Amino acid sequence: MHDLSGKTILLTGASSGIGEATARTLASRGARLIVHYAGGPAARKSAEQAVAALPPDRRILIEADFADPNSATELWRDALSWATRIDAVVLNAAITRMSGGVEDSDEAWREAWDAQWRINVLAPCDLMRLAVHHWLVTGGGILVTMASWNAQRGSTSPAQLSYAASKAAVKAAAQTIARGYAKRGILSYIVSPGIVRTKMSEDFAAIQGGEDKVTATLAMGEWVPPGELAELIAFLCSGACRHLTGATLDVNGATYVR
Numbered sequence: 001m002h003d004l005s006g007k008t009i010l011l012t013g014a015s016s017g018i019g020e021a022t023a024r025t026l027a028s029r030g031a032r033l034i035v036h037y038a039g040g041p042a043a044r045k046s047a048e049q050a051v052a053a054l055p056p057d058r059r060i061l062i063e064a065d066f067a068d069p070n071s072a073t074e075l076w077r078d079a080l081s082w083a084t085r086i087d088a089v090v091l092n093a094a095i096t097r098m099s100g101g102v103e104d105s106d107e108a109w110r111e112a113w114d115a116q117w118r119i120n121v122l123a124p125c126d127l128m129r130l131a132v133h134h135w136l137v138t139g140g141g142i143l144v145t146m147a148s149w150n151a152q153r154g155s156t157s158p159a160q161l162s163y164a165a166s167k168a169a170v171k172a173a174a175q176t177i178a179r180g181y182a183k184r185g186i187l188s189y190i191v192s193p194g195i196v197r198t199k200m201s202e203d204f205a206a207i208q209g210g211e212d213k214v215t216a217t218l219a220m221g222e223w224v225p226p227g228e229l230a231e232l233i234a235f236l237c238s239g240a241c242r243h244l245t246g247a248t249l250d251v252n253g254a255t256y257v258r
Contacts, residue, residue, distance in 0.1 A: 002234055003030060004238060007087040008034065008085060008087050009089070012093035012127070018092055019093065024051070025227070025230035025233070027053045032058045034060055034082065035050070060083075062075055088142035097112040142186075146191050149192050151170075152256070152258065193224055195223045196225075197225055217255065
């Protein structure tokens with residue numbers, strides 16, 4: 001178990017799924033947390049509950065809608081105003097559209113690409129850029145980017161074409177930062193989950209014929225628990241394995257091995 005006391009971590013998408021589990025785990029390790037959420041009062045309540053173990057002076061919640069092209073910059077500004085120094089950034093927030101495939105309408109195609117590109121690529125890349133600028137001055141930091149096995153293998157659903165492309169794009173950006181700034185003490189890791197027990201995966205399963213059908217394709221016969229990803233993220237944020245920078249860590253129970 002890695003102690004994160006003394007580290008200030010910015011986590012995006014902390015109100016549900018992987019992000020909520022990660023917020024709980026980072027809080028339990030003693031990190032000082034900047035918790036991003038989107039979606040109004042209900043999302044804020046979930047994020048608050050996830051970090052309730054932390055004293056108020058060791059946490060701050062900031063709402064930002066990444067569909068707004070200025071939101072990531074504003075989030076970073078507000079985060080730095082509170083924290084002064086940020087040691088690690090976990091880029092978890094993302095959306096997926098279950099429409100917008102090649103065979104869908106022009107309108108659905110354009111909406112899926114526009115929405116997912118803004119939220120899954122442009123916003124996290126804005127935060128990557130701002131974090132790198134910060135770490136070049138402060139002497140280094142840690143970036144953890146949530147990708148997807150779709151970024152390597154493509155999606156089994158043609159409707160998720162734009163989602164898979166967005167995850168491949170943010171993965172490539174994180175790898176480029178790893179290669180370009182390793183000598184400057186900036187570490188960049190990519191976590192690439194398979195089917196995780198989240199609402200996003202449940203929605204995906206619904207269009208694939210149901211949970212049983214999806215589960216039958218998995219080598220372990222079970223979905224990845226969000227808590228396991230949270231433990232991995234906490235380990236990466238500790239900086240305990242510097243030479244893992246640039247790696248893509250597959251978490252899919254041996255269903256996709258490369």
